[in-house]
Amino acid sequence: MPKIFIDSNIFLFGYRINESNSFIILENIDGELIQPVVSNSIIKEVRIRAKRLEGKDTASLIILNILTLPNIIVIQDHDIIPLLAEYDDLVFDKSDLPHICAYFAGDCEYFVTNNRKLTQQRIKEKVLFINPKEFVDNILKLQSYDTPKGI
């Protein structure tokens, strides 16, 4: 069962745009063929942004929906922090580093993201980045949407 690390932008676009590849991914995580992995920081990012955009109640519903994804793994800081130094040199934008470490802590196969800058850093040699459209086309093998940036 491939584990996929899901970036916050997938949730923030997926819940707001029905006709998006991000939404297809969220709808098709079954916890058996595909196991979702996030970190507590990803959840925090989603909560902060969703609260600003949609208000506190909807943000809480979004977090509940994420935490009830089938067989979800939530990587905690105590798994991330010891890895920061190990991958520091490969990540130019340090704010992305905890998420890279969470990917490794979760032993993930794919890192699904719309963050193109992240995928262009040296860490790309060790992390299998994939955008939502590629994931829908190549991994889920479903009909994808032609959306800007593949969201």
Next chain:
Amino acid sequence: MYNRDMMEAVAIPAKFTRKDIDLMDQFIKEGYFSTRSDLVRTSVRHYLHELSLREIRKNIKPKAFSKKDIEEELKEIKKIRQDLWKKKYAKNLH
């Protein structure tokens, strides 16, 4: 890897009809669930997932996003990420 408090199992009283129990045991026997607790936990999580998605759909009006909107949104997410990095993680990188 939920934290320990979130993973701790708590027993709560719940009553089921004989019919429900028979149905549950049938699915357990067929290997879909390991125990009755596993079945109930999975069912509750599944229902909460469906229910929360339904409510999210009611609350969020679908919007068309242009390429520019997407770039703006990604910038906003990045600002939050950078803020969290400074507050939570930067001090752990020596």
